[in-house]
Amino acid sequence: xxxxxxxxxxxxxxxxxxxxxxxxxxxxxxxxxxxxxxxxxxxxxxxxxxxxxxxxxxxxxxxxxxxxxxxxxxxxxxxxxxxxxxxxxxxxxxxxxxxxxxxxxxxxxxxxxxxxxxxxxxxxxxxxxxxxxxxxxxxxxxxxxxxxxxxxxxxxxxxxxxxxxxxxxxxxxxxxxxxxxxxxxxxxxxxxxxx
Numbered sequence: 003x004x005x006x007x008x009x010x011x012x013x014x015x016x017x018x019x020x021x022x023x024x025x026x027x028x029x030x031x032x033x034x035x036x037x038x039x040x041x042x043x044x045x046x047x048x049x050x051x052x053x054x055x056x057x058x059x060x061x062x063x064x065x066x067x068x069x070x071x072x073x074x075x076x077x078x079x080x081x082x083x084x085x086x087x088x089x090x091x092x093x094x095x096x097x098x099x100x101x102x103x104x105x106x107x108x109x110x111x112x113x114x115x116x117x118x119x120x121x122x123x124x125x126x127x128x129x130x131x132x133x134x135x136x137x138x139x140x141x142x143x144x145x146x147x148x149x150x151x152x153x154x155x156x157x158x159x160x161x162x163x164x165x166x167x168x169x170x171x172x173x174x175x176x177x178x179x180x181x182x183x184x185x186x187x188x189x190x191x192x193x194x195x196x197x
Contacts, residue, residue, distance in 0.1 A: 015145040018134045019075050022093060025130025026071030029100045032124035033057035033064045036117050037107055057107055057124055064103040064124070071096045071131045078138060082147035090142050093135025101128030 034056055042051040058065045074096060077089045104125025108118060184194040 011145045021134035022075040025127040029124045029127030030068035032120045035120040061103045086142035090135045090138030097128045097131030101125045
């Protein structure tokens with residue numbers, strides 16, 4: 003019965019991760035494209051000098067901020083509860099920064115030719131990250147977390163899926179002594195899995 007309510011929450015988590023990945027990836031791609039082409043006219047026998055500028059050239063922090071957005075998508079999967087809500091808040095800040103970078107680049111594009119579409123797409127990517135961050139900050143604490151097998155075991159306790167020393171798991175039940183026999187076979191140079 004508990005699996006039914008978890009499905010919409012898992013779906014929301016998936017959508018938030020995909021939205022963040024799409025937005026940050028779009029922003030990163032757009033920041034590496036040519037935003038401005040500057041043509042400098044030179045003396046008559048010389049051809050005009052052309053200089054291209056990517057979004058990263060105009061705003062060096064923009065690609066780095068988009069990479070933080072990509073990392074935040076991974077952090078959504080690795081965190082839970084309040085930590086996930088904090089990641090959502092970070093995503094909102096990152097997305098606003100990326101969107102502001104796109105708007106700033108759009109306003110500051112000067113030159114004979116401009117590639118306005120890349121600045122606009124960068125801003126759009128930032129807004130997608132903001133949307134994913136808002137949803138995460140609002141609902142992220144209710145989303146499922148990764149399984150316990152990814153948690154670090156407490157000192158003195160066996161990790162998930164590990165039986166206590168001197169026992170072996172076979173067919174879902176624990177049998178004592180089988181692990182010791184397997185280690186002794188390895189000490190003799192035998193392969194205990196070949197039986």
